[in-house]
Amino acid sequence: MLIRVRCYQAVKAIEFDSVTVRFPTTRIPFVKEWFVRKLRGTAAVETFAALSDVSLDIEHGECLGLIGFNGAGKSTLLRVAAGVITPSAGRAVVRGSVAPLIELGTGFDHELSGRENIFFNGALLGRSQRTMRARVDEIVEFSGLGQFIDLPLRTYSTGMVARLAFSIATAVDAAVVLLDEILAVGDASLRERCEERIRRFHKSGCTILLVSHDLASIEKLCDRAVFLEEGRIVALGKPPEVIRAYGERSGFHELRHDRSESLGISDSR
């Protein structure tokens, strides 16, 4: 992996090129209503901008931390990189196979056993049965689920599901790893394992985009950090500096009671 990545350092791993994402704030749930509105000329949908004109380059092998208040657009940015949200304007280019660790445990079938879910999840990520068969022991071992692995997922606790999800997601080879709030779930031992894995990813030359509210982890793990506020980049640089900026802003933020104002960047489509 290291060697392969090295030859590409001329190119960025992830490029966000003035990415804007708008979400509708109104909804027309019925066809009948849509027709009526269309006739009246009121079918236009109100939107707000979750991300406004964000441009950011991430180097190969870099670990970049994303911090910001709730609703700042961190997860949206991660999902644009993962390709599940299409930008309303601009574009994102991602080079290398992606392992999206966004909200653990989705794509699990709770009637299937842990082992069967490993294969289904692998298929979701575009990995063949054969590839997964070669990995399955390692995944079971890392998850530490023991004999639970052959029981249906509905018998698992939330933490156990998280363990399995994390083990699968980190066992598939990927050049770009997208992590959202992973460090917040699980007990201390899982958390330690996570950090250990992230470090190993980093060492092997993976590019990592990490969203977390855990500032200590960001400082420990990341090469650079980005502070997002209201869908815009406020600060970008070495983690300690960005975290300081975030901290200063945080005091200010609490004084500003009206959070809804940040969603007020609304305009019609």
Added chain:
Amino acid sequence: MSTTPRVEQDTPTVATAAIPEFCNAAGPGVSLLDEARDLVAHEHLLRSLVMRDLTVRYKRSVLGVLWTMLNPLLMMLIFTLVFSAFFRFEIKHFEVYFLSEYLPWIFFSQTTVNSMASMAWNGPLMKRVRIPKSIFALAATLSGIANLAISCIPLAIIMLIKGAPFSGAVVVLPLSFLILGVFTLGVSLTLSSLSVYFADIKETYQAAVFGLMYLAPIIYPMSIVPEKYLWLVRLNPLVHLMQIIRDPIYYGRLPTSQDLMISSIWAFVALISGWLMFRRLSTGFYAQL
């Protein structure tokens, strides 16, 4: 969203060749061909989706087949009684006449409805992992085709019992199924993308499709349709699409080239328009699901 590999100008070509690159850009979206490539890349997912559909249905193999055939067989008994005995249609082997179009009809109506349900069901998935979103409509169509093929076995048994003749013309059936499958996929793409936005699409459609069945000569012979209404019946694409299946099974003849042509054109139009609609609406799925 585009997954087309692009070549960077200021990069050595050796480098870009090996790295999968994907571009997520605002704009109209990918072409049907690129989507097809993406679907091939997700072959494993497609396979497990289809297998999951089929194993749920055929878990206990014999019971499974019986269950799938229960509705068509019941309908066959009722319609045979009503139309063969009460109305006295002069149709030889009415059971075979009926099933040869009712089975494809069921395939069409079930697949389109399933594809809508599948979008709602798999919404959370689409929000977390990048997959070609048309994969759910395609999986519904493929498992539907498999069911249609399987239901030909009981049909053959009924033909044997009734002493209906078999013809070599049945070799054309895979082609007929393919054309019907493409058409169904196109309609499924349209409906499933609309159903993400509008909650009432599914119910409205189910009512409509139920009524449409009586507008097609599934139960009655085409000959009872008065001349001035023939155009109305022929307007229904499914009339042609089912005719190319009934011809080899019931009449023991190859479909006419005219029917084949009209069916293929309908299938093509449905697929292209379905894809365009799906592509246009799919960028907004994230916010709707």
